[in-house]
Structure formats: structure tokens, C-alpha cells
Amino acid sequence: MLTLSITWHMACHTNDIPADGGACALINGRQIAIFHFARRGEWYATDNQCPHRQQMALSRGMTGSHQGEPKVACPFHKKTFSLRTGQCLTDDEYQIRTYPVRVENDQVFVGIAE
Amino acid sequence: MKTQTQTRIVVVGNGMVGYKFCEKLLAKAQNKADFRITVFGEEPRAAYDRVHLSAFFAGKSADDLLLADADWYVAEGIELYLGDPVVNINRETKTVYSHHGIAVPYDYLILATGSAAFVPPIPGVEKDGVFVYRTIEDLELIQSYARTARKGAVLGGGLLGLEAAKALLDLGLDEAHVVEFAPRLMPRQIDDAGSAILQQQLSSLGLSIHLSKSTRQISGDATMDGIDFTDGSRLDVDMLIISAGIRPRDELAKRAGLDTHPRGGILVNDQLRTTDAAIFAIGECALVHNMIYGLVAPGYDMADVVASQLTGELKQFRPFDMSTKLKLIGVDVASFGDPFVAEPTCRTIIYDNKAKGIYKRVNLSPDGKELLGGILVGDAEQYNMLLQTCKNKTVLPPDPEDLILGSRGGEEAAGAGVLSLPDDALICSCEAVTKGMICQQVKEHGCTTVDGMKKANKACTGCGGCTPMVKDLIQGVMKEQGLYVRNTICEHFDFSRQELFDLVKINKLRTYGDVLNQFGHGDGCEVCKPLVASVLASLWNENILEQDRAPVQDSNDRYLANIQKGGTYSVVPRIPGGEITPEKLIVIGQVAQKYGLYTKITGGQRIDLFGAHVGDLPAIWEELIRAGFESGHAYGKALRTVKSCVGSTWCRFGVQDSVTFAIEVEERYKGLRAPHKLKSAVSGCIRECAEAQSKDFGIIATDKGWNLYVCGNGGSKPQHARLLATDVDKETCLRLIDRFLMFYIKTADPLTRTATWLNKLEGGMTYLKAVIVDDVLGIAADLEAGMQELVNNYRCEWKDVVETPELRKRFTHFVNQPDVKDPSIAFTPLRSQKRAQEWTI
Ligand code: SRM
Ligand SMILES: Cc1cc2nc3c(=O)[nH]c(=O)nc-3n(C[C@H](O)[C@H](O)[C@H](O)COP(=O)(O)OP(=O)(O)OC[C@H]3O[C@@H](n4cnc5c(N)ncnc54)[C@H](O)[C@@H]3O)c2cc1C
Ligand code: SF4
Ligand code: FES
Numbered sequence: 001m002l003t004l005s006i007t008w009h010m011a012c013h014t015n016d017i018p019a020d021g022g023a024c025a026l027i028n029g030r031q032i033a034i035f036h037f038a039r040r041g042e043w044y045a046t047d048n049q050c051p052h053r054q055q056m057a058l059s060r061g062m063t064g065s066h067q068g069e070p071k072v073a074c075p076f077h078k079k080t081f082s083l084r085t086g087q088c089l090t091d092d093e094y095q096i097r098t099y100p101v102r103v104e105n106d107q108v109f110v111g112i113a114e
Numbered sequence: 115m116k117t118q119t120q121t122r123i124v125v126v127g128n129g130m131v132g133y134k135f136c137e138k139l140l141a142k143a144q145n146k147a148d149f150r151i152t153v154f155g156e157e158p159r160a161a162y163d164r165v166h167l168s169a170f171f172a173g174k175s176a177d178d179l180l181l182a183d184a185d186w187y188v189a190e191g192i193e194l195y196l197g198d199p200v201v202n203i204n205r206e207t208k209t210v211y212s213h214h215g216i217a218v219p220y221d222y223l224i225l226a227t228g229s230a231a232f233v234p235p236i237p238g239v240e241k242d243g244v245f246v247y248r249t250i251e252d253l254e255l256i257q258s259y260a261r262t263a264r265k266g267a268v269l270g271g272g273l274l275g276l277e278a279a280k281a282l283l284d285l286g287l288d289e290a291h292v293v294e295f296a297p298r299l300m301p302r303q304i305d306d307a308g309s310a311i312l313q314q315q316l317s318s319l320g321l322s323i324h325l326s327k328s329t330r331q332i333s334g335d336a337t338m339d340g341i342d343f344t345d346g347s348r349l350d351v352d353m354l355i356i357s358a359g360i361r362p363r364d365e366l367a368k369r370a371g372l373d374t375h376p377r378g379g380i381l382v383n384d385q386l387r388t389t390d391a392a393i394f395a396i397g398e399c400a401l402v403h404n405m406i407y408g409l410v411a412p413g414y415d416m417a418d419v420v421a422s423q424l425t426g427e428l429k430q431f432r433p434f435d436m437s438t439k440l441k442l443i444g445v446d447v448a449s450f451g452d453p454f455v456a457e458p459t460c461r462t463i464i465y466d467n468k469a470k471g472i473y474k475r476v477n478l479s480p481d482g483k484e485l486l487g488g489i490l491v492g493d494a495e496q497y498n499m500l501l502q503t504c505k506n507k508t509v510l511p512p513d514p515e516d517l518i519l520g521s522r523g524g525e526e527a528a529g530a531g532v533l534s535l536p537d538d539a540l541i542c543s544c545e546a547v548t549k550g551m552i553c554q555q556v557k558e559h560g561c562t563t564v565d566g567m568k569k570a571n572k573a574c575t576g577c578g579g580c581t582p583m584v585k586d587l588i589q590g591v592m593k594e595q596g597l598y599v600r601n602t603i604c605e606h607f608d609f610s611r612q613e614l615f616d617l618v619k620i621n622k623l624r625t626y627g628d629v630l631n632q633f634g635h636g637d638g639c640e641v642c643k644p645l646v647a648s649v650l651a652s653l654w655n656e657n658i659l660e661q662d663r664a665p666v667q668d669s670n671d672r673y674l675a676n677i678q679k680g681g682t683y684s685v686v687p688r689i690p691g692g693e694i695t696p697e698k699l700i701v702i703g704q705v706a707q708k709y710g711l712y713t714k715i716t717g718g719q720r721i722d723l724f725g726a727h728v729g730d731l732p733a734i735w736e737e738l739i740r741a742g743f744e745s746g747h748a749y750g751k752a753l754r755t756v757k758s759c760v761g762s763t764w765c766r767f768g769v770q771d772s773v774t775f776a777i778e779v780e781e782r783y784k785g786l787r788a789p790h791k792l793k794s795a796v797s798g799c800i801r802e803c804a805e806a807q808s809k810d811f812g813i814i815a816t817d818k819g820w821n822l823y824v825c826g827n828g829g830s831k832p833q834h835a836r837l838l839a840t841d842v843d844k845e846t847c848l849r850l851i852d853r854f855l856m857f858y859i860k861t862a863d864p865l866t867r868t869a870t871w872l873n874k875l876e877g878g879m880t881y882l883k884a885v886i887v888d889d890v891l892g893i894a895a896d897l898e899a900g901m902q903e904l905v906n907n908y909r910c911e912w913k914d915v916v917e918t919p920e921l922r923k924r925f926t927h928f929v930n931q932p933d934v935k936d937p938s939i940a941f942t943p944l945r946s947q948k949r950a951q952e953w954t955i
Contacts, residue, residue: 016929021665023929056938064639073640075669
């Protein structure tokens with residue numbers, strides 16, 4: 001069995017992410033999209049890159065839900081991805097990475113497995 | 115493969131009815147292998163939908179029109195020979211011979227040779243520029259000839275002739291004429307009074323009508339150049355479509371010694387047998403009950419009668435209802451039952467409204483209990499209902515005039531509505547689908563869409579005339595069962611856009627959160643968020659990025675710029691009317707140089723700057739705004755450009771100052787958000803250099819004022835705009851545009867351009883005119899006030915962003931490193947500028 005150690009990186013202040021929207025943070029050279037699902041008090045983080053045409057754009061996508069499942073729609077061709085699992089909901093072929101998020105003292109931390 | 119038990123069927127003619135016969139026979143056969151079917155078609159392609167032939171001009175391809183593709187014939191085991199007409203029948207040996215020399219024996223022979231356009235023996239019909247309107251090849255010839263023609267005419271003012279004339283207009287000819295021998299249009303369907311109204315309506319569409327004209331000759335050398343009439347008058351036209359009736363294709367039958375009628379048609383009895391018991395004739399080539407049925411529904415019924423007999427069921431062809439509704443032309447015309455019976459054999463009720471262009475006539479039995487027939491011009495909404503009432507001999511309401519006027523006051527007359535029809539009422543006569551069959555599909559198989567119904571029982575797949583009724587039935591049954599679903603937005607809102615629009619307005623809601631909390635559920639999604647954002651913007655015109663509105667905007671609106679390949683953005687400053695000073699041109703050049711942007715003149719008479727980093731957008735706009743530019747809303751479902759032509763200030767032909775007016779129009783509606791983008795143009799004279807007729811609203815100068823056109827579209831499905839008002843002054847013109855735009859904004863479905871909206875609008879252009887020009891709904895003042903409020907609230911949203919630090923802060927790629935640009939963005943050089951890198955896949 002393989003255990004992964006997760007390192008938590010301070011990404012930004014909670015104010016930096018618009019309520020029910022997202023923004024991108026640069027963490028260790030990696031582009032990570034962070035979403036504040038304010039309606040449900042939830043936070044999510046995923047790759048910023050959309051696997052469809054490799055556009056760095058998911059953080060600018062629109063969030064929402066599909067039968068309760070939180071999701072984000074890529075602004076380019078509207079492929080939607082589950083924020084929980086990263087599975088593309090409109091095209092089985094695609095998948096994005098998701099990362100755990102912790103909020104402490106109005107600061108947003110993203111966990112990255114080393 | 116042939117075995118003793120197989121019945122050999124040969125079908126001559128792969129038209130609509132010949133095809134339908136094959137389909138029906140195979141459906142009825144206990145075992146498909148009982149029959150071996152061979153089909154000969156003279157045309158180069160397999161059977162296609164001739165009824166919707168004109169759709170070919172509206173962009174449908176020949177393949178789209180096919181009734182079944184080649185695979186279907188293979189799968190069904192049908193041997194199909196195309197482009198190979200049958201030239202001989204040997205009735206002794208029961209064999210047919212094709213043009214290419216193929217000989218095929220038959221047990222039964224089905225003649226489905228249809229008819230050809232009837233071309234009267236007028237001198238000159240052989241000249242170039244003279245066409246008929248029957249096959250895809252005919253339409254291809256017409257289309258290519260029309261490219262260089264300016265004026266066209268149609269000989270014949272019947273159902274088909276009017277359809278062809280409209281096609282000429284749609285092909286872009288400047289003039290389209292209809293020449294009719296009789297003193298009225300559609301002489302077989304409507305009466306003089308109906309024809310007068312129809313004529314008035316067609317003239318407003320741009321058709322010129324000439325009645326009581328008999329043609330002496332078609333003039334010109336090898337190529338026609340006009341028509342001379344026997345009364346000495348003449349019409350100069352470059353092309354002519356002859357639509358003077360049909361001639362049954364009975365030449366093959368005649369050669370085989372079968373009886374035919376002196377005026378054309380293969381004689382058949384009630385069982386559709388010719389004088390040779392092994393040979394049947396069906397469709398437009400068959401003369402039954404002493405007539406040729408020139409419609410597809412009776413042809414399909416004939417196919418059914420013969421297929422039934424061949425599978426052992428006794429069936430006869432009964433006299434068929436010839437009710438018809440004109441499709442396509444933009445004016446409703448319909449007639450049903452016996453349209454012409456007159457007093458004293460019947461009681462006639464007539465509603466004649468010349469101002470609105472509506473004529474309705476119904477003929478009742480003398481005791482007033484039964485509907486015998488009638489005519490509808492200008493408004494045929496009640497056609498299906500009346501037709502059913504007539505066919506089913508439904509007992510009429512006590513005030514039969516309610517039939518055409520609608521019940522006034524009080525409860526809806528008992529017995530009205532599709533659900534009151536008997537179960538065996540024939541709804542789709544092409545496919546013989548009854549009301550009972552449709553209701554059963556809804557109730558027992560949960561089929562709730564027209565598409566589903568098409569698959570289930572083929573309803574609506576023929577002429578399509580029954581579609582509205584099928585929709586009503588589906589909804590009616592669903593309502594009865596408490597299942598009624600509306601055209602709702604998405605899983606988060608159980609309202610249509612129009613309902614939500616009204617709710618937001620009445621409750622004065624201004625944020626997405628409020629709208630979702632009060633009228634929706636769940637968390638929203640990429641469908642309802644931009645829709646609500648657009649409704650809020652159309653109602654209040656407040657900055658779209660303030661309060662909670664930024665994250666619910668479509669991503670282009672959210673960054674007030676169009677995202678492009680590679681993740682950079684484009685910048686399009688507004689250049690009203692396309693007029694720009696040298697100073698401003700210089701600023702655009704300087705900004706582009708400074709921020710490394712690719713520049714291009716757009717198709718909308720302005721300049722697009724591509725390749726901007728998201729973080730540079732506010733600074734770029736700050737410089738543009740300082741020079742006097744404003745947002746061009748190229749990213750929004752909003753007013754884009756108002757194109758102009760140079761007009762009377764410089765052009766020697768201009769009759770009005772189109773540039774000044776275009777600028778005024780653009781300044782008035784800039785920033786206006788709508789269900790889809792809006793484009794406009796103003797031309798200074800009839801030459802139309804600004805292409806106003808391809809715009810959502812377009813204005814063309816006349817000697818006396820301005821003509822206003824609405825609902826045009828470029829894009830993938832181009833559509834010419836329609837004339838709304840003639841020779842109006844500027845104030846009236848703007849007032850009408852105010853009303854038109856607000857009515858569109860209020861009622862259109864999301865992402866529906868004005869052209870599509872009009873195509874779906876019940877009552878079409880006649881209704882739109884009545885609402886906008888005649889104010890029949892009494893809402894004009896409200897619409898105008900609504901628009902004035904939006905105009906008053908306009909602010910350049912980019913200026914707001916540049917001046918508001920909290921909004922400006924959102925324009926960065928990395929929240930934690932605002933000054934770092936997206937390192938993945940890459941460009942490659944292109945003709946002294948640059949371009950975005952190709953997708954990496
Ligand atoms: C820049 C331009 C092409 C050019 O280089 O000339 C252009 C570029 C785009 N057009 Fe266009 N259209 C441009 C003139 C047109 C025209 C011609 C005109 O307006 O005179 C048409 C046909 C006329 C019409 O709309 O009726 C046109 C019909 C479309 C359509 C199809 C609309 C339809 O109803 O079918 C789309 C797609 C859409 O809007 O959904 C579209 C969409 C687009 C988008 C927004 C696609 C996108 O999301 O990236 C392009 C954005 C470019 C950008 O980043 O700024 N563009 N587009 C033109 C900008 C005009 C302007 O100054 O604003
Ligand atoms: C523009 C237009 C609009 C119309 N609109 C309507 C409408 O709105 N409603 C309506 O009910 N009807 C409408 N009609 C009429 C409808 O299309 C016809 O009633 C229907 O197509 C008749 O079918 P059919 O199979 O009998 O003839 P066709 O469809 O004409 O088919 C006959 C086929 O047989 C072929 N053929 C002839 N001789 C031979 C031979 N010897 N060997 C092999 N093949 C042969 C012909 O080439 C043709 O392909 C319209 C027709 C046109 C042209
Ligand atoms: S035609 Fe297509 S490719 Fe060209 S600008 Fe318009 S949307 Fe883009
Ligand atoms: S790049 Fe994201 S959907 Fe195409």
C-alpha cells in the first residue's frame with residue numbers, strides 16, 4: 001500500500017475568490033482553479049487546464065449543480081466537470097484532477113500530494 | 115433467391131407515393147420474404163419529400179429531403195434502379211423493360227409515375243430562362259439562373275405558383291410577379307373576396323399580382339426577355355416559372371394499351387386496378403372517381419389500399435378530402451370541405467377585415483348544425499379545428515360565428531378544443547393517424563414530444579400540417595393526467611424565460627441570488643445563470659459585474675471581452691456607424707502597438723484587437739476610454755453594430771443622410787442586452803450598400819423618409835428582413851424600433867435571434883405588425899417607456915470597471931500573483947503581426 005503525504009499550500013485570501021465563482025492560483029508552478037461554492041459553504045480546487053483543448057480556463061468557468069452534483073463548465077466549449085470527482089459530466093473521455101481545500105482564518109489552503 | 119412462393123412486385127416510379135407503397139407493403143406483410151420488390155425510378159436520386167421541395171432554397175440539401183436513404187432499400191431487400199425509367203411493359207409475359215435494358219418479370223405491377231408540370235403550348239416556352247417547378251433538378255437550374263436575373267415571374271396563381279413566387283423573392287430577385295389567367299388567385303381554393311385580401315397581403319410581401327391575363331407569347335431570342343399578353347400589355351422579366359397545373363404521367367400505361375383519360379390519367383376502379391387486373395396505378399398518375407388527386411395524403415391512402423389488397427385485406431379507395439393550407443408564403447391561406455357552396459343551399463358567415471388583412475368564411479348547413487366548408491385568409495389558426503369539425507360532422511356551438519371569431523366573453527364554448535374530437539378523428543391524414551392513436555401513445559407509452567410521435571406512428575412526417583394539432587393533443591392529454599410540463603429553463607427553474615422575465619420585473623429583483631431564492635431551487639447552472647443575468651440586464655441595465663452578478667455572466671460577459679484560442683481576449687471599441695476620426699484611428703494603433711495586439715477590420719465596420727492578456731484589459735480600456743471610446747459590447751448578447759453606408763453626404767445616389775441616422779440609432783441602443791445579439795444597419799438609398807435587410811432591424815432611406823425592416827439574419831441560415839413600416843420619419847422609426855426591440859426582449863426564448871423568433875411567432879409578420887404598428891395589445895406605451903428607461907440608465911461598463919478598484923481587481927490570471935501573466939499563452943508570427951498558437955490536442 002502506498003501512502004501519500006499531502007502538503008498544504010496557502011493559496012489566497014477568501015475574499016480573492018468571488019462568491020459562487022472561481023479564480024486561479026499559481027502553486028509550485030502549477031495552475032490550480034479554486035472555487036467557492038458559497039451557496040453551500042463549500043470549497044473546491046481542480047486543475048485550471050481543461051483537458052479538451054488544453055485551455056487554461058476552468059477557473060473562469062461558471063459553477064453550478066447537476067442534480068445536486070457540484071460542477072464547473074469550461075468557458076470554451078462548455079464541457080462540464082464534477083467539482084468533487086473531476087469526472088467530465090458531458091463526455092466520459094475527460095477527467096481533471098481535484099485537490100482538497102482547507103479554509104482557516106480567512107485563508108485558503110490547497111492540498112497537493114507529493 | 116426467388117422461390118415459388120414469392121410474389122414478384124415491380125413498382126414504376128420512386129416518388130413519394132411509390133416509396134410509401136413499399137414501406138406500407140413491407141409493414142403489412144406477415145413475412146417480408148413473401149415479396150420480392152423491384153423499383154424503377156427515372157430521377158437520379160431516391161424518393162424525396164417533394165411537398166417540402168421549396169425548403170431546398172432555404173438551405174435543406176437534397177439528402178435532407180430524402181424519405182429514406184440507400185441503406186433502407188438494401189436493408190428491406192428492395193432492388194432499386196435509379197436514373198433508369200421503365201420504357202415498355204409486355205402484359206402477355208408480364209415483364210417490364212427499362213431504358214438501360216433491364217427486364218424484370220412481375221406478378222403485380224404498380225404504376226406510381228406521378229405527374230409532370232403542365233406546360234401550355236405558348237410560343238416561346240422553349241427559350242432559356244423558362245422553368246418548371248417539380249424536381250430537385252428544376253430547383254437547381256432555377257437557383258443558378260437566378261444568380262444573374264433581376265426580375266422573375268410565375269405563370270399560374272395557384273397553390274404551387276405562389277410558393278414558387280415566394281421562392282423567387284427569397285432567391286433575391288428584385289421583382290417577382292405572379293400572372294394568373296383567372297380573375298382571382300388560388301381559384302380552386304378561395305373566393306373573390308378571399309383573393310382580394312390575399313392579393314393585398316402578397317403585395318406587402320413584395321409580390322406583384324396580375325390577374326385576368328392571358329399570355330400570347332414569351333418574347334426574346336434564344337433567351338427570354340419578357341411576356342406579351344393578349345390584351346397588348348407586356349411584362350419585362352428575365353426568368354419565368356411555369357406553374358399552370360399538372361399532367362399525369364400516363365405515357366407508359368398508354369403504350370401498354372391500358373385505358374387512359376383523354377385529358378390525362380390512368381383509369382382505375384375503387385380498388386385502384388387498371389383495365390389489366392395485374393396492374394395498379396396510384397398517386398398523381400391515377401384517375402379515380404373521375405379526378406386526379408394532386409395532393410400527397412390521398413396518394414398515401416392509395417398506397418395503403420393497394421398494399422392492403424396484396425396482403426389479403428379488402429380495402430377500397432374512398433373520395434378524399436381535398437382541404438389544403440398554403441405553407442411557406444408568410445400569409446396564412448386555407449380552405450376546407452366545400453369552400454364554395456352558397457346560399458340558399460347553405461348559410462354563410464363571413465368575417466372580412468381589410469385593415470388587418472383577414473378574411474374568414476364558413477358555410478353551414480341550412481339548419482346551422484353542421485359545418486360544410488370554408489375559407490381562411492390572413493389568419494388560419496383555426497384551420498385544423500375547423501377541418502376536424504367539418505370532417506367529423508361535429509355538432510356546432512349555438513353561436514356558430516364563434517367558430518371564426520372565437521367565443522367572446524364567458525366560458526369557452528363547450529365542445530371546443532381538440533380533446534373533444536372523437537377517437538377515430540383523422541389527425542394526420544398523410545399517415546392515417548387518428549386522435550385515439552396519438553392519445554394512446556401519450557397515455558400508455560409516455561410519448562410526450564412530436565419527435566417521439568414521429569418515431570412511434572409517423573404522425574407529422576408527411577406534409578407536417580398536423581403538427582400543431584398533435585402538439586395540442588399531447589399537451590391536452592398530459593394536462594388531463596396532471597403531467598403537463600412547460601417549456602422550462604432548466605432543472606433549477608420551473609418557468610419559461612418569459613414567465614421568469616415577468617416575475618423578476620414585477621418583484622423588482624436585481625440579483626441572481628434573489629431570483630434563485632424566490633423562484634428557483636438548487637444551485638443554478640450554466641444555463642439559468644446567463645439567462646437570469648440577461649433578463650436582469652434587459653430590465654434594469656445596471657452594471658453586469660456588480661453585486662453578485664459577475665460570476666453568473668457568460669464568461670465573455672464576465673470579462674467584458676471575448677475569450678479566444680490560447681486564453682487571450684479580444685478588444686472591440688464601439689465605432690458608431692463605422693465613422694471614425696483620424697485621431698481615434700491613431701489611438702487604436704498606438705494601443706495595439708503598446709500591448710502587442712493583432713488588429714483586423716471586422717465585418718461590422720469596426721476594428722478588433724486580438725491577443726490581449728486578461729490582466730492588460732483594464733489598462734487597454736483605460737487608454738481607449740481616455741481617447742473617447744466606449745465598450746463595443748462585442749462580447750455580449752447585446753447591440754453590436756449599426757452599419758452605415760456613406761449616404762447623401764457624399765454619395766451621388768443618396769436620398770437621406772444615413773450615416774447620421776446610423777450613429778443616432780447606435781447611440782440610442784448601445785449597451786442594450788437581449789436574448790441574443792442585435793445588429794442593425796442604415797442605407798442611404800434603395801441600392802442598400804449597408805445590407806440593412808440582413809439585420810435584426812434595418813433602415814433604408816426613401817424619397818419621403820425611411821423604410822423599416824425587421825427580423826433579418828446573416829449567419830448560417832440567412833434570412834431577409836421583412837418590411838414593417840414605409841416612408842416614416844426618424845421619430846416614428848425610432849418609436850417603432852423601441853417597441854419592436856422591447857417586445858422581442860420580453861417574449862423571445864434564450865439565444866433566439868429575431869429571425870428565428872419571428873419564424874416561431876404565432877401569426878407571424880401579420881401579428882407582429884398588428885402589435886408593433888397598430889398596437890392591438892395596447893402595450894406600445896409600456897414598451898416605449900421600458901426602452902426609454904434603459905436608454906437613460908446606460909453607462910459604459912468598461913468605464914465603470916476602469917474606475918472601480920474592486921471590479922478591476924478581478925482582471926488577473928493568478929489571484930496570488932496579480933502581475934504574472936499566464937505562462938502557457940503562446941503566439942506565432944503572422945504577416946508582420948502575430949496569431950494564437952494552434953490547439954494542442
Ligand atoms: C470579428 C468578426 C469577424 C471579422 O473578423 O470580421 C466576428 C467574430 C466573431 N463572431 Fe461573428 N464576427 C463578426 C461579424 C459577423 C457577421 C457580419 C456582420 O455583423 O455584419 C455575422 C453575420 C450577420 C448576423 O449575425 O446576422 C456574424 C455571425 C456570427 C454568428 C452567427 C449568428 C447567427 O445568428 O447565426 C456567431 C455565433 C453566435 O453569435 O452564436 C458569431 C460569433 C462570433 C464570435 C463571437 C465567436 C466567438 O465566440 O469567438 C467571434 C468573436 C471574435 C472576437 O473575439 O471579437 N458571429 N458575425 C466580426 C465582428 C463584427 C463586429 O464588429 O462586431
Ligand atoms: C413544389 C411542390 C409543392 C407541393 N406541395 C404540396 C403540399 O403542400 N401538399 C400536398 O399534399 N401536396 C403537395 N405537392 C404535391 C405532391 O408532391 C404530390 O402529390 C406527390 O409528390 C405525388 O406523389 P407521386 O409519387 O404520385 O408522384 P411523384 O412524387 O411525382 O413521383 C413520381 C416519380 O415517378 C417517376 N417516373 C415517371 N415515369 C417513370 C417511368 N416510366 N419509370 C420510372 N420512373 C418514372 C418520376 O420521375 C417521379 O420521380 C407539391 C408538389 C410540388 C412540386
Ligand atoms: S465565421 Fe466563425 S471563425 Fe469566423 S469569426 Fe465568425 S465565428 Fe469565428
Ligand atoms: S477547451 Fe474546455 S471545453 Fe473545449
